Amino acid sequence: DTEKDALLAVGLSKSFKVFVAVDRLNIGVHRGECFGLLGVNGAGKTTTFKMLTGAEVITSGGSCIFGYNLGVNRRKYLSQVGYCPQVDPLVNVMTAKETLLMYARLRGIPESVAEQHVDSLIDQLGLTEYKDKHCETYSGGNKRKLSTAIAMGGGGEPPLLLLHEPTLGVDPVSRRKIWNALLDCTNNGQSILLTSHSMEECEYLCHRVGIMVNGRFRCLGSPQYLKDKYCQGYTIKVKTRMSASAEKLEELKAFLVQTFGGSFLRDEYIGRLNFLVERRDVNWAQLFSTVREIKTRFEDVVEDSLVGETSLEDVFLSFTNEQVQQRPKVKCRLCLCCGNSQ
Ligand SMILES: Nc1ncnc2c1ncn2[C@@H]1O[C@H](COP(=O)(O)OP(=O)(O)O)[C@@H](O)[C@H]1O
Ligand SMILES: [Mg+2]
Incomplete structure (x- = not known):
């Protein structure tokens, strides 16, 4: 138009x-x-x-x-x-x-x-x-x-x-x-x-x-429409201790997923867990009390934690893993650039 x-x-x-x-x-x-x-x-x-x-x-x-x-x-x-x-x-x-x-x-x-x-x-x-x-x-x-x-x-x-x-x-x-x-x-x-x-x-x-x-x-x-449509809810970010045992870490993850049915671990990198709570019916008080609880219950795992509303970045992150990286199909004989290709 x-x-x-x-x-x-x-x-x-x-x-x-x-x-x-x-x-x-x-x-x-x-x-x-x-x-x-x-x-x-x-x-x-x-x-x-x-x-x-x-x-x-x-x-x-x-x-x-x-x-x-x-x-x-x-x-x-x-x-x-x-x-x-x-x-x-x-x-x-x-x-x-x-x-x-x-x-x-x-x-x-x-x-x-x-x-x-x-x-x-x-x-x-x-x-x-x-x-x-x-x-x-x-x-x-x-x-x-x-x-x-x-x-x-x-x-x-x-x-x-x-x-x-x-x-x-x-x-x-x-x-x-x-x-x-x-x-x-x-x-x-x-x-x-x-x-x-x-x-x-x-x-x-x-x-x-x-x-x-x-x-x-x-x-x-x-931005508001995309947040509402694709990432409604809250995020809980947890920084874990280097010394945390794998077993305890799994226990913590299971606890959070269980506490908020409809929440899941969206990504995990260098000891940081990023949970998405895709629910509108959860309120801030529940979120804060859960974060307080994990701090005492999983003291040897949790170093720090943060709760927040989902942002445009959360929407963005939920699509990024769909991007296919272009890879050369044929391995070049004369160069070293395609070492990992088929
Ligand atoms: N001149 C080019 N020849 C071949 N492939 C290209 C060329 N320019 C860009 N591409 C490819 O096109 C895709 C999109 O690139 P680009 O537009 O630069 O992406 P972005 O800016 O979103 O990072 C990439 O896979 C890139 O490798
Ligand atoms: Mg570019």
Whole structure:
């Protein structure tokens, strides 16, 4: 629906020889919406982004932005987009201010307002201290901020932002600065499609998220909807003692599963147990009293424990093991890279 959607991609597919990296994906980013593309490594996020920005040839399907078709009117299509790529698109010997002014001019922003837009972007993202320093001297986080600022443009332009992991390597304080700046963008009517590995970021920013597995959406909806549908309830995390006996550990697991019928051990790694209690009828008092009980009853097993509500991360984790890693089918004779393949 081009009236409702800023970006509309239909049946988007990408194959590398016989391997299908993106498989008939349909994406609609509504106007003024922030849509999050999530998925484990190899799910197909970067390939999707590259196709949407015209950097990678689409195997089949197509994409429209505000009614402009990538295959038909590439120039108009791309002119609607502010893009923050995976690799920072910065010129080492330019300062933040020079960089942003250059992009503003390229976009045709009138000279009379360009400087004002640029100063406000620099201020919004907390780059004031660095604005007259060369990009090559920036930390990774500051480079990310500047790349995001380039995509954001100014004054509600460009109308669609495609952001590839905009806050990767950015410290928690600066991250919030970027988030607030992006919230302003959507409040100003700009639309955003972003990929991220931070569930916190998606919960904060995204109206809807889609979790990609093997090149397709495995689920799609608002963070709240996904939590309600796939991970209703609570989590109990237990840190166990190194000295705990295997027998006692099993006893503890059985105890928790038994206490809350409908709970199960979702994952276990380096002495940490992660239980999911998929029940709405359990209340906080019951959870806390159980946690207190295991601390005394299994004193020699439990070092620490934590209860919480399920988060978007729990939804994400419940799909991650469905991702199939691509493996070479034929063992190469001349290299050592495929040692484990058949
Ligand atoms: N140029 C390429 N040639 C062959 N396979 C590729 C190429 N680019 C990506 N792939 C494969 O496509 C799949 C999806 O990759 P990618 O889009 O980078 O995933 P993500 O960004 O979600 O981690 C992976 O299995 C990757 O190995
Ligand atoms: Mg990627």
